[in-house]
Amino acid sequence: DAKTTQPNSMESNEEEPVHLPCNHSTISGTDYIHWYRQLPSQGPEYVIHGLTSNVNNRMASLAIAEDRKSSTLILHRATLRDAAVYYCILRDVVSGSARQLTFGSGTQLTVLP
């Protein structure tokens, strides 16, 4: 799976939007972009995924650059419960759907009250 690059840490104020960036310049045409997050002392959980178009769900939005070499996870109103490590992961849609994800170091998001 292609590599992703994320900032080690970010801070946000409560109830403000948060934009978490991810660079994936070597992404292939068949790679999906997945985001997971890990709350303290818990296992990672799925947040959102996309291929080319921007995606929205109840947890977040995913904005994908036109060249797909970067993406941004958007939390529209950060709460204290959103403090977690956020992982951006690429998975090949053809060969990777049944394989485990490879987790990097992610971005530690701190939400300030």
Place this chain on the structure above:
Amino acid sequence: SQTIHQWPATLVQPVGSPLSLECTVEGTSNPNLYWYRQAAGRGLQLLFYSVGIGQISSEVPQNLSASRPQDRQFILSSKKLLLSDSGFYLCACIGLAGDHNEQFFGPGTRLTVL
């Protein structure tokens, strides 16, 4: 959807003692199962994976072993724990969620070896 159970939630063991961590999965059949370890402040390291009963693949050489005696049961073991075995152990499976495959994780076991 899939639910993963792990126990115990926390464990403190002396160096040299044996270990057995259990993981069971509900809501799916014939899942691919995974054991990860996460050291404090670090990323997830894949330890073992299994595609079926009795089938275990090891990702890294280490002091631990894994077994899959039943379709939805995955066990992580050690005969003699080392200090370096301390960490947060996570069991996971991959399953269908809507129109895509997700990786589901259990609540984890925090192991401290003293």
